[in-house]
Amino acid sequence: MANGTTVAVDIRNAVKRYGEFTALKTISLGIADNEFFTLLGPSGCGKTTLLRMIAGFEDVTAGEIFLYGEEIETLPPHKRPVNTVFQNYALFPHMTILENVGFGLEMLGQSKAQARTRAGEMLELVQLSQFAARKPAQLSGGQQQRVALARALAPSPKVLLLDEPLSALDLKLRKAMQIELKHIQRETGITFIFVTHDQEEALTMSDRIAVMSAGELQQLGSPRDIYERPRNRFVADFIGETNLLDVTVDRIDGGIAECVLDSGQRLSCEAADSVAPDSRAHLSIRPERLVLGHDPAAPALKAQVRETIFVGTDITTLLTLENGPEITVRSSNSARGNKRVFAPGAHAFVAMEPGAARLLVD
Amino acid sequence: MAGGAPAPGGVASQTFASARNWLLMPSWAVLLVFVAAPVAMMLVYSFLTKEFRGGVIWEFSTGAYDQFFCNRGLFGDEPCQIEWTYINIFWRSIWQAGLATVLSLLIGFPTAYFIATRSEKTRALWVFAITIPYWVNLLIRTVSMKFLLRDQGPLNDLLIGLGLTEDPLRIINTNLAVQLGLYYSYLPFMVLPIYAAVERYNFTLSEAAADLYATKWATLRRIVLPAVKPGIVAGCILVFVPSLGAFLAPDLLGGARNFMIGSLIEEQFKGNAGNWPFGAAASMILLTLVLLVLLVSATQQRRTKGAV
């Protein structure tokens, strides 16, 4: 985190155990004020658990949580100035939309009339004013989602927690809501902590992303950081698509490593800090950073085309390298890219853009 | 709900409707034989003339209702003045049954909530435990209760043994004993429907309420209670209605002073002393009261459901 910014939520050595099972293993991270922060990871990695610990629905087994400097991990949920957008919305079925949105304000001691006015404003923000008198069951999924958002925003929380709020929506609506959410976050300046297992969603929306797996923090950084400089094999594999090749590290010098493929071919590449010489490691290369060609240019790998797949904007070519490993190359469906379409069985050379390959440990 | 789309009429829905009618036939038959017929019989009997050794003479008469509501002096030839004896019995019964319902709710709701929030395995165990007394006949249970509550019974022995009282507490033949008998008889009818409603309740709603700054109490009042209200109404009806007509508990535990409708009606059909038309008339009046209660609660339910 940059110096000088306020820390909104500070999680220090938080541990969560359910009986024998450890759901979170000593997580520490700081979330900045006004940040759109995303917790990203595969199913079961502990994202919801961490979010629920911040909201107060789960006790912390060990560690502390600070909210703008105040220790909150022992406070009950109704005393924490954070609000949640629940995955299945959890709208109160017997209340109208307006009553739902005004509920938090009423509980904070505002009069019914005040709560109503503010709730009406919030409904305007999410463009649902005309539905104020309806019951939740009379709205579509996307509309309910926006009501849940309005309800959580109405009491002006310091931090908004969102647990996969878009996962129940269809693709088109989800894209629209991503933009709307991001817009609302900028407009209100509220810190968002957003949970998703959809890496594309995380990359498009977040200021920073925490990648988690099996209850551990794998990497913390900006979307670009995480995509272009994954710290380990898990992150490279989970975020976007990548080719992973087994290599032996020969030399390492100033962040640049010299490594040897199983076919004996040598390559130089960027290395993460933790790589040691003479060890086995993985070479991660994004498919879009590879170029197919007919000529054996210097650092190119010889390969045989297995299949060519047309995917609209892109053309994906699957190839087999010498000694067996498989590799995927993606080129754009443009005049230039189309010159490099190969028939199955043809021989081709796979060249790398400079800095495309990155050496990772497990 | 949503208007707009025309109802899918036509052949398919017609065959569906007729199939449904056929499938419902057995239920209709059962209702006819066991509900409509007895009520009709009761209605007819209430307008017949009594025979002195029980039974009826087939001759139309409003005498039974007249006896219930009118006091016509010693020789029965004065103009009608309101007869309070039976109305008072009814009033006392309604009061007893109402009190039993309210107190059953106060005990039953926390019990049901407790059970519904246990883990799945223990939940089944608790429900099972609640129903255990029901394996024993109601009469036997009520008689055992009488022995428990007696002046020289185990309850008083215990109280005296603990030094809480010197002389045995007089519980038997009081209102309290009747109330205890009614809870013992009908509490599960309160617990089970509420349990079913709480079990279906989505507890994420409680989390959402707490997240929106609602205290535990506010969450209960504003979110949980409205959600489980159908279960509460069902439980109240299931306790109130049989309590109103109960005769075992008042007879065996309440003594002569705590006479209730159920006992009054029962007596009319017992042995030679009875008066069948009068019993039938009292039953019809009770039935009307119960139907009124159901009607009121049904319109209440509909109103709270509103536009949904």
Ligand SMILES: Nc1ncnc2c1ncn2[C@@H]1O[C@H](COP(=O)(O)OP(=O)(O)OP(=O)(O)O)[C@@H](O)[C@H]1O
């Ligand atoms: N109440 C509980 N008792 C025991 N284990 C639990 C409990 N709640 C969660 N877990 C376990 O903790 C781990 C993390 O769960 P969590 O719900 O945080 O996952 P998640 O990252 O949100 O996954 P998803 O993307 O599927 O929602 C899982 O392995 C889960 O089985």
Ligand SMILES: [Mg+2]
């Ligand atoms: Mg989750």
